[in-house]
Amino acid sequence: EPEVTQTPSHQVTQMGQEVILRCVPISNHLYFYWYRQILGQKVEFLVSFYNNEISEKSEIFDDQFSVERPDGSNFTLKIRSTKLEDSAMYFCASSVERGPPYEQYFGPGTRLTVT
């Protein structure tokens, strides 16, 4: 069964450094999403992406964040200058169409630790 993959599974970085989290969505999916889950807290929506542009973003997704689909298969989340509070699990998801009944398929997540 096709699945969303994410790399790396765990990334440790120093405060102020740039990080790029990578996701490979399911191949026929057109809508892509990033979510964040701070340890022990709920999953929070960051951004959705369609047709090579951002379609929705939350208040969390500030100028430090950017997303890109550089090559037609990867979908990346970049954090320009990481802060301690960026430490979290980051989940990528994709769906074939926007919204239900089309399910969002989640990747296994990347644990980002900012020291």
Place this chain on the structure above:
Amino acid sequence: AQTVTQSQPEMSVQEAETVTLSCTYDTSENNYYLFWYKQPPSRQMILVIRQEAYKQQNATENRFSVNFQKAAKSFSLKISDSQLGDTAMYFCAFYNNNDMRFGAGTRLTVKP
């Protein structure tokens, strides 16, 4: 803004027993979707069950069923014949107009 509340941070159940996880939400919308996601220790979020708000019939997927009370804005998940593999975090989620909101989660432990 839509909010989703899960009032039970942790629950436990004996294997083969039935457990109900609670979820309430707040919205002024009439058409929306509700979901329960399971997040096992592997941390991958898996869709368990979905409910369309315009459908009065409660959704059922094998051992998982929901009690959807639209007027009360309540969406509880019932797990029958609990199995050890059901041990996970369970998140209730609300979706409307490309806006997905999650509850804080309930950690369910199934005991042998």
